[in-house]
Amino acid sequence: MIRILKAGLETSIQDYPGRLGYWNQGFPPSGPMDSWSFRMANVLVGNAPGAAALECQFLGPSLEFGSDTVIAVTGADMRPAIDDEPIPLWHSIAVKAGQTLALSAARTGARAYIAFAGGFANPEMLGSRSTFNKAGVGGIDGHSVKAGQDLPVLDGRGTPGLAVPGGLRPDIRTDKAWDIEVCAGPNDDWIDVAGQERFLTSPWTLSAKSDRTGFRLDGPRWTFAEKATNKPKEHGSLPSNIIDHGYPMGAINLAGQTPIILVNDGPSMGGFINPYTVPSAAFWKLGQAKPGETFHFKLVSVAQAQDLAVRIARRCVAGNLVKA
Template structure:
């Protein structure tokens, strides 16, 4: 019997993702992609005995319905989409042993915005440019799932059942205000000192017009420094314009008066300033934030960002697993 998964209902842009993503192709216009919430993604893989970076499914806002065509282990982590197996509720952040013919159904995201489904052996789609990660908008590595699609699954001998203790799980609450760790730079000197301070002390609302390419924010108006107001013509007309340069992942890209956080499927270069950069360890919060929720930015430095990343790394290791 083939190890595969049948897509009964695709959900909303359910995609195969893999870490570290599609490395080495930024200069050709291909983003890294990969899972938006790497913390939940890695924990799902650990629960089913995979390498923590193996290919798995990312589900956003509305999850899929999947039928398993062989016995395997599965796990659902991340945002709460009320998973059910053959119509019965099942726990999240816990290994589930499924039999051939059983069906997993995920619903609307009750808490958070994105869930992750891992299966023992990993999703075994064909790599494209070295990765199985899907860049849906361009169809690189495939596209979002469609009804009737079959997903191949790799071989696995995993059989043990585990759970992730509450203290090691991402804290995803209902209608929360998210505190997002961010660093000043690289272009914070193009803003007035007052505006830099205001960025870290204001409420920012996540717009519905957001995606894995960028998260648009609504908040206070930006004021610019003399450097932006009295620049050479080659930098462009608007104060937020600058000679084309590289964009770091997580950059808060300022297009006029609209800040856009550049995330997994974002462009890597352009002609707008990036006054702030979200720490990579805070990406999981961006992934789980819903439109109209509030973001508040907490200023940290590089050492603080490294410490946050190390803390999450300790919670995505096999040592954190408890037997179910």
């Protein structure tokens, strides 16, 4: 068991790739925002890359170990410490029963990941252990962890003293500006040429009104193509309205003049256009961005986005680890 002493800010159990195949019934994939850091944490402790682990958002938790185990902390720098002694990120660490792990506020990045040898043993719901807070599904009792809870862990045997080489880790920025890949579509033709150029050349600021459902962006006004302003009535009155259709994960959903990136707990469909889509390989950047930081969007093809995803997956394997 892992006992939660302090919960942190919406610390939750997630697994990868999350809850697939139920979006049409209202259950999004959930899973980790930064799946690169998440998978690396699991690989470090000898788990499968997708095993259930903790996602810690902005402010980390404090935990007490019920037995000897091996852990790893990756992602945002929340200054992890065991019994008040700092430990390195991106390393596998042996811990003893009764010791405590404490994470504080994120110094760089936004989300840290804690993996434990064996992974969590909370019940699977709809094929996943991931937490979907808004529906009370997965995790422990359907919600983020709470102080006083005991989290069950499966048997596992990790190897301490391993590390992820620097070149295989995501480059979690400290300059508060992010270059985010996007693919055009599915509704890019509803935006005029000037509006498309403006989107790709302007800075966009991540709003504090953001969560695991959607990342709201502040930036310049959008301008629309003829098909958005001269359309059948069933599409709605605003240029950004369209007859209800499916949303891809990562869609930049345009609600009036406000773009919202639909992330892990986002809706599956609705009546707004989606001019661009952030591919899964760029989600780690979204997961490590804080409100007030700036996004610059870079257009890539679907083939380029798929290649990025393959390259990340090839890094998240045990054969890439080195002795610390």
